[in-house]
Amino acid sequence: MLFCPTCGTLLLTEKTIVDFRFYCQTCPYIYLVKQTLSKKVTLERKKVDDILGGAEAWENADKTETVCPRCSHPEAYFKQIQIRSADEPSTLFYRCGNHSCANQWNEN
Incomplete structure (x- = not known):
């Protein structure tokens, strides 16, 4: 252009x-x-903020009994976050209780 x-x-x-x-x-x-005419421009990726707040946000999260889909650990931390409009339900985010796995998934 x-x-x-x-x-x-x-x-x-x-x-x-x-x-x-x-x-x-x-x-x-x-x-x-x-x-x-030829011109090549390499784009730099912007650093994207973690919408879940990073590792510090999971320190005070509640724990529940649910199975991790990756390592089958029986416990996970969970948080509810409103990511869509106010008339839509909240999204439930999980993080595996096994600290070596730390898999994250969500449930709509």
């Missing part, structure tokens, strides 16, 4: 009989393409 250096609008492409060009639909700017 190229932008107009005059007004900042996204440039459109057009193939004419003679040439290929970028043009601005807002102002009279035209850029004739004389060679192949």
